[in-house]
Amino acid sequence: MLDQYQMYEKKDTRSGFGAAIAELGAENEKVIVLTADLAGSLKLNDFIARFPDRFYDCGIAEANMVGIAAGMTIGGMLPFATSFANFLTGRVYDQIRQSIAYSGKNVKLCASHAGLTLGEDGATHQILEDIGMMRMLPNMTVVVPCDYNQTRAATRAIARTEGPVYLRFGRPKVPNFTKPDQAFVIGKAEFLSHGEDVTLVACGHMVYKSIEAARLLASEGISVELINMATIKPLDEKAVIDSVSKTGSVVTAEEHQINGGLGDAVAAVIAREHPAPMEMVAVHDRFGESGKPDELMRKYHIDTPDIVRAVKKVLARK
Amino acid sequence: MEIRELEKIASQVRRDILRMVHGAQSGHPGGALGTAEYFVALYWEVMNYSLPFDMDGIGEDLFFLSNGHICAAWYSVLARSGFFPTEELATFRRLNSRLQGHPTTAEHLPGIRVASGSLGQGLSVAVGAAISKKQNKDRHIVYSLHGDGELDEGQNWEAAMSAAHFKMDNLIATIDYNRVQIDGPIEKVMDLGDLWAKFHAFGWDVISLPEGNNMEAVTETLKEAKTHTGKGKPVVIIMQTEMGFGVDFMTGDYRWHGVPPDDEQLARALAQIPETLGDY
Numbered sequence: 001m002l003d004q005y006q007m008y009e010k011k012d013t014r015s016g017f018g019a020a021i022a023e024l025g026a027e028n029e030k031v032i033v034l035t036a037d038l039a040g041s042l043k044l045n046d047f048i049a050r051f052p053d054r055f056y057d058c059g060i061a062e063a064n065m066v067g068i069a070a071g072m073t074i075g076g077m078l079p080f081a082t083s084f085a086n087f088l089t090g091r092v093y094d095q096i097r098q099s100i101a102y103s104g105k106n107v108k109l110c111a112s113h114a115g116l117t118l119g120e121d122g123a124t125h126q127i128l129e130d131i132g133m134m135r136m137l138p139n140m141t142v143v144v145p146c147d148y149n150q151t152r153a154a155t156r157a158i159a160r161t162e163g164p165v166y167l168r169f170g171r172p173k174v175p176n177f178t179k180p181d182q183a184f185v186i187g188k189a190e191f192l193s194h195g196e197d198v199t200l201v202a203c204g205h206m207v208y209k210s211i212e213a214a215r216l217l218a219s220e221g222i223s224v225e226l227i228n229m230a231t232i233k234p235l236d237e238k239a240v241i242d243s244v245s246k247t248g249s250v251v252t253a254e255e256h257q258i259n260g261g262l263g264d265a266v267a268a269v270i271a272r273e274h275p276a277p278m279e280m281v282a283v284h285d286r287f288g289e290s291g292k293p294d295e296l297m298r299k300y301h302i303d304t305p306d307i308v309r310a311v312k313k314v315l316a317r318k
Numbered sequence: 319m320e321i322r323e324l325e326k327i328a329s330q331v332r333r334d335i336l337r338m339v340h341g342a343q344s345g346h347p348g349g350a351l352g353t354a355e356y357f358v359a360l361y362w363e364v365m366n367y368s369l370p371f372d373m374d375g376i377g378e379d380l381f382f383l384s385n386g387h388i389c390a391a392w393y394s395v396l397a398r399s400g401f402f403p404t405e406e407l408a409t410f411r412r413l414n415s416r417l418q419g420h421p422t423t424a425e426h427l428p429g430i431r432v433a434s435g436s437l438g439q440g441l442s443v444a445v446g447a448a449i450s451k452k453q454n455k456d457r458h459i460v461y462s463l464h465g466d467g468e469l470d471e472g473q474n475w476e477a478a479m480s481a482a483h484f485k486m487d488n489l490i491a492t493i494d495y496n497r498v499q500i501d502g503p504i505e506k507v508m509d510l511g512d513l514w515a516k517f518h519a520f521g522w523d524v525i526s527l528p529e530g531n532n533m534e535a536v537t538e539t540l541k542e543a544k545t546h547t548g549k550g551k552p553v554v555i556i557m558q559t560e561m562g563f564g565v566d567f568m569t570g571d572y573r574w575h576g577v578p579p580d581d582e583q584l585a586r587a588l589a590q591i592p593e594t595l596g597d598y
Contacts, residue, residue: 032453056449056484064442064476071382071446074431075374075454079446094436095473099443103423103433 001193002218002226005211011176013169013205014112016151018043021080021110024159025051030078031159034069036062041171042082042112066092069107070099078159079107085114085168086127093133100164101137108158109134113171115255116283116300117205117293126288132260134166135233141165141186142233144254144262146207148176150230153184161186168204170255172293175208178228187231189239195223198311199243199250203229203262206253206281206302213253213307222311232262237269244270249277249314253307255297258282277317279310319362321534326594327362327398328354328533332564333591334394334407334598340584342411345419348561348574349388349465352496355530356557357395359537360461364544369400371428379458380447382432384440385465385494386420387576393417396429397598404598438471440464441491445477448486448552459547462491467499470508475520481552482521490543492555495530498572513556523551530559564591 024031025047033047034056048055058065062083069079081088088111089096100107111130118126135142143158143165145151151169158165192207193214202210207228214224225243229236244250250270252263263280270278283300297303331354339345361367365379372378383392390410397404402416409415416427420435432443444462451458468474481489493513501507510516517524523546529535539555546553561575562568565587579587 032449054453058480059476059483061473061476061480063439063473064445064480067439067442067473067477068446068449068480070432071443071448072450072453074380074443074447075376075450075456077450077453095439095442098433098436099439105432 002211002214005177005192009176010173011148012171012173013145013148013151014041014171015043016148017110017112017155017169018046020152020155022046022050024156025054028078028159030076032056032072032077032079033082034058034065034079035082036060036065036087038083041084042110044082062087062092063095066095067099070103070105073105073107080110081107082110082112084125085111085130086125089130089133090127097137101139104139105164106162108165108167110155110167112169114168115170115205116288116296116302117170117172117255119172119293119296120290122290123287128257128283128288129260130168131232131254131256131262132264135265139164140233141231143186143231144168144203145230146204146228147174147178149178149180149182150184153182154230157184157186170205174205177208184230187234187236189236190228190230192226192228193224195225195247197223197247198315199225199227199240199247200253200307200311201227201229201240201250201262201266202253203232205255209304210253210307212304213311216304216308217311222315224311229262232265235265235269237273240266240269241273244274244276249318251279251281251307251310251314253281253302255302256282258284277314279314281306281310321537324358324362324537325533328358329592330595331358331391331394331398333588333593335390336579336584336587337597338390338393338407338410339578341408343578344411345390345578346387346576347390347578348568348572349385349494349496350391351565351568352531352559352561352563353388353391353463353494354564355533355536356463356492357391359533359540361395361399363537364540365461366458371401373431375431376454376456377458380431380460382440382444382447382460382462383421384434384462385437385468386434389421392421398595401428407598437465437468438473441474441477441481444489444491445481445484445486448489449484451488458488459544460489462489464491464493466493466495466497466504466510467507469493469510478517478520478522485550486552487548487550489552490547490555491552492557494559495556496559496561498561498575500572500575502572517554521551523549523553525553525555527555527557530557531563566590
């Protein structure tokens with residue numbers, strides 16, 4: 001089953017967002033795009049060229065941008081507020097909490113350059129806590145697509161959904177392996193393979209790493225059920241429970257702190273509904289550093305061999 | 319409406335504020351009492367709004383309260399102008415009430431379009447709503463009210479810069495310049511310096527309202543401010559009020575920012591403020 005996921009080409013997930021936002025601009029005149037002096041990094045150039053009157057650069061003032069986006073919904077606009085994940089979450093947490101989440105505003109927070117794979121800019125910019133912060137907020141939906149095609153589909157899907165959404169994507173060019181015209185359903189997990197021995201749940205850049213790991217494990221006779229969990233909240237609990245009921249063990253993989261992210265979300269379901277051995281592949285309570293994306297994933301133990309090791313460890317605990 | 323009639327409404331609003339805060343034994347009477355004239359002028363004489371309440375407010379003026387803690391005044395005015403029954407004022411700050419300690423959309427109280435309470439966010443929201451009006455080619459005005467102490471929050475100045483940059487000339491912000499905040503006089507806690515010069519430098523059309531507790535002055539200034547819209551600049555009214563205005567032992571005293579009156583203080587206060595529309 002995994003054989004179908006060939007790496008056609010490498011593309012950045014942020015460009016999937018940029019492509020979708022330009023499409024949405026053409027389809028819906030209520031779509032407004034805001035940024036905080038990062039239009040190029042967010043791949044907004046096409047949207048800006050085609051819909052200059054619906055683009056607002058707020059300068060380097062993310063708090064104000066978040067408030068403006070909340071206000072724009074009054075009157076029926078559909079604002080997409082964009083920045084780096086670091087500046088669109090931790091820096092403006094209270095503004096998101098009060099003006100968007102608590103106020104129930106239909107704002108889409110679209111964050112690029114999430115995680116370690118931002119690379120050389122280092123730890124000040126490499127947020128690894130954003131999924132945790134955002135999923136704690138009532139009313140907030142959290143979506144973490146895995147490649148260019150899925151980011152494009154997810155961007156289009158969140159436009160169709162009423163309410164606040166945090167969409168997380170990244171900077172580096174990574175394998176683009178999902179289908180170009182896929183249907184993205186918020187809150188629905190996608191089974192990339194069916195297996196008997198272990199459930200592997202991944203999101204974002206870690207999904208392709210998990211495919212690589214599952215192939216290596218298959219060559220050793222270990223059968224992996226791989227779930228692409230692109231919606232962290234609301235979590236597809238049924239998918240997790242059904243799979244773990246069958247395999248009896250679970251590993252999660254994410255480009256995030258071990259606290260607060262996908263692993264915690266899955267662990268809560270497992271602990272409550274179907275206790276089973278579990279391992280988490282994530283960054284272990286430390287800040288990142290400058291380096292190339294591949295080097296950082298290796299050093300911080302969120303790489304393919306780390307997933308393989310975690311699977312073997314969890315199988316030994318069964 | 320005659321100024322005398324507006325003053326009667328403001329008198330009842332002040333009674334409502336005091337009785338609500340006393341009833342809850344919590345809340346913020348000082349700023350609420352000081353802005354009664356502003357709220358009454360806005361809702362009875364200045365704003366074009368329609369009922370029943372509609373969140374999007376297309377084709378009508380909008381109002382945002384940034385310094386949410388003074389919401390007792392706003393709740394009273396909303397009830398007295400028909401947004402919800404006046405009896406509901408008795409539920410202020412109590413369990414299961416739509417009248418939360420700070421305003422929220424979560425309980426669906428008519429009249430409220432965004433939560434406020436954590437300070438400094440309202441001007442950004444008002445700018446966004448003003449942009450939305452421009453996008454909709456809706457020529458109505460967005461009003462907002464802000465505390466002076468609240469201007470310590472940097473987000474206000476981000477918003478002020480952006481309102482001028484985006485030429486939000488359909489926005490009339492008012493600063494409740496009562497010169498006190500929780501910890502004391504603003505020049506002691508955090509000096510705002512020359513507020514007029516600051517807004518002017520940020521590209522705003524600045525209007526002075528030295529008599530913010532004079533109903534005629536407030537009404538006339540708000541009406542004048544309307545004539546300043548549509549000229550390429552956001553408009554700000556620096557409205558000088560007295561915290562606790564209308565009650566002699568509260569007027570100008572920062573210690574009444576967030577303290578409820580006890581039974582004896584309530585009786586003394588109400589004796590100074592005529593009941594005009596009937597207590598809730």
